Amino acid sequence: IVQFLPRNSHEPPLVFHFFPVIGSTVTYGMDPPRFFKENRAKYGDCFTFILLGKKTTVYVGTQGNDFILNGKIRDVCAEEIYTVLTTPVFGKDVVYDCPNSKLMEQKKFMKIALTTDAFRSYVPIISDEVTNYFKKSADFKGKSGIVNLPPKMAQITIFTASHALQGKEIRDKFDETLADLYHDLDMGFSPINFSLHWAPLPWNNRRDHAQRTVAKIYMDTIKERRARGETGAQDMMMHLMNSEYKGGVKVPDHEIAHMMIALLMAGQHSSSSTSSWIMLRLASRPDIMQELYQEQIDNLGADLPPLQYEDLAKLPLNQAIVKETLRLHAPIHSIMRAVKQPMPVPGTKYVIPTDHVLLAAPGVSASDPQYFPNPDLWDPHRWEQGSANAPSIVRNEVEEDDEKIDYGYGLVSKGAGSPYLPFGAGRHRCIGEQFANVQLQTIVAVTVRHFQFSNVDGSDKVIGTDYASLFSRPLEPAPIRWERRDNAVAV
Numbered sequence: 001i002v003q004f005l006p007r008n009s010h011e012p013p014l015v016f017h018f019f020p021v022i023g024s025t026v027t028y029g030m031d032p033p034r035f036f037k038e039n040r041a042k043y044g045d046c047f048t049f050i051l052l053g054k055k056t057t058v059y060v061g062t063q064g065n066d067f068i069l070n071g072k073i074r075d076v077c078a079e080e081i082y083t084v085l086t087t088p089v090f091g092k093d094v095v096y097d098c099p100n101s102k103l104m105e106q107k108k109f110m111k112i113a114l115t116t117d118a119f120r121s122y123v124p125i126i127s128d129e130v131t132n133y134f135k136k137s138a139d140f141k142g143k144s145g146i147v148n149l150p151p152k153m154a155q156i157t158i159f160t161a162s163h164a165l166q167g168k169e170i171r172d173k174f175d176e177t178l179a180d181l182y183h184d185l186d187m188g189f190s191p192i193n194f195s196l197h198w199a200p201l202p203w204n205n206r207r208d209h210a211q212r213t214v215a216k217i218y219m220d221t222i223k224e225r226r227a228r229g230e231t232g233a234q235d236m237m238m239h240l241m242n243s244e245y246k247g248g249v250k251v252p253d254h255e256i257a258h259m260m261i262a263l264l265m266a267g268q269h270s271s272s273s274t275s276s277w278i279m280l281r282l283a284s285r286p287d288i289m290q291e292l293y294q295e296q297i298d299n300l301g302a303d304l305p306p307l308q309y310e311d312l313a314k315l316p317l318n319q320a321i322v323k324e325t326l327r328l329h330a331p332i333h334s335i336m337r338a339v340k341q342p343m344p345v346p347g348t349k350y351v352i353p354t355d356h357v358l359l360a361a362p363g364v365s366a367s368d369p370q371y372f373p374n375p376d377l378w379d380p381h382r383w384e385q386g387s388a389n390a391p392s393i394v395r396n397e398v399e400e401d402d403e404k405i406d407y408g409y410g411l412v413s414k415g416a417g418s419p420y421l422p423f424g425a426g427r428h429r430c431i432g433e434q435f436a437n438v439q440l441q442t443i444v445a446v447t448v449r450h451f452q453f454s455n456v457d458g459s460d461k462v463i464g465t466d467y468a469s470l471f472s473r474p475l476e477p478a479p480i481r482w483e484r485r486d487n488a489v490a491v
């Protein structure tokens with residue numbers, strides 16, 4: 001009944017719902033992109049819905065992305081939303097458990113370690129990890145087989161990321177204790193923990209035990225490295241050990257440990273989901289997987305020498321595979337911010353009050369026919385100049401944004417106006433974008449050297465999306481057929 005009473009005309013339209021507190025929680029949770037699309041058609045780019053009793057205002061489209069992601073620090077706040085979930089998992093005093101100015105410094109420290117030189121050393125590491133994985137895995141023995149791919153891609157992602165970013169010592173611990181501990185940490189990231197993060201439930205107890213144990217493993221490693229007098233190494237941990245906050249305060253060991261957890265967790269979900277989607281898409285289009293193989297032969301040589309960082313730039317289709325998959329399957333479908341003071345929406349009569357949460361969904365503009373012809377078609381070739389499905393605005397407007405801004409962790413593209421923002425925009429923009437690209441492109445390039453994939457029934461179908469966890473990912477089981485290439489390393 002309340003919904004039919006005259007509303008404050010300065011608030012965006014409210015999505016119709018039957019039950020007061022539940023509101024649209026169920027329809028949103030089942031398929032957020034469809035929920036955004038349908039309600040955009042009914043109410044326009046800016047509308048409010050009830051999410052677990054909270055008025056949540058969605059603002060989609062390029063203006064909406066800009067309004068929320070580039071919101072001023074006095075207007076919008078991420079930590080107020082995320083800290084209940086992330087602090088028990090990452091630990092104290094990092095990311096959202098500290099003032100935003102401190103996070104900006106922490107992002108600067110982490111970003112400094114992600115240089116071209118570092119990437120150069122990561123490609124052989126990632127490449128070897130992938131090859132060894134396929135050699136050792138019982139699921140890839142013989143000439144061909146069927147495998148449920150997402151759990152395999154999750155392992156490949158964590159092995160490659162931990163080895164590249166945290167060194168061999170930590171990577172080796174994933175074969176022993178760390179894999180199970182990270183699995184327990186992961187349970188802290190389930191959406192139910194937005195409300196029950198504090199509860200003494202079995203999975204929260206395991207999360208807390210895992211957090212303490214993993215942090216101790218990192219802190220012990222830091223102490224050992226100091227005791228050994230190590231200084232020269234270029235990995236992330238060493239960079240953090242040598243970093244100082246403004247005012248000359250060294251980063252304390254517990255913060256380094258917590259940042260290491262945060263980095264691995266932040267990257268793991270997004271990159272593992274993306275690598276699964278890439279492989280599932282390739283299984284649905286074996287012709288494109290073959291093209292990728294041919295691209296390496298044409299551009300790197302028929303003997304396929306060991307992959308180097310510089311090679312990645314010579315493989316445009318390999319790059320486009322990652323880009324196009326992120327366009328359709330960005331793992332973060334909803335980015336939330338608390339509203340700190342009433343925010344007028346430029347060009348409209350709306351003012352967003354402080355009891356609303358703002359929700360940005362950059363995936364909506366990334367699948368908008370206004371920018372991407374045949375938006376639902378997975379077409380990696382659309383990123384080639386002159387392609388029929390090329391983005392309708394000039395390419396570098398989509399890829400780069402002229403306006404750069406420094407939030408304290410180096411110049412970043414503001415992203416305002418770009419319909420393609422899988423890595424976000426503004427002060428909370430991803431610092432892992434380049435690493436993720438290097439990691440994913442290397443995983444794809446090495447995998448196509450070994451295998452040809454197809455769907456088990458030979459069709460071009462693609463499995464649906466699982467929105468039950470915070471990061472969207474393919475529904476499971478997601479089996480594919482693999483066939484070893486004739487010339488691939490026999491195992």
Ligand code: HEM
Pocket residue numbers: 078103107263264266267268270271274326330331332335336422423424425427428429430431432433435436
């Ligand atoms: C932030 C996406 C990989 C570290 C973000 C944000 C997005 C995103 C959309 C913005 C969140 C917000 O505004 O609230 C992705 C995708 C990835 C990926 C799609 C892979 C395909 C990585 C990796 C790392 C990483 C590999 C670490 C090496 C971070 C960090 C933040 C972030 C530290 C900053 C959080 C903040 O400032 O609030 N990422 N990410 N990400 N990401 Fe990533």
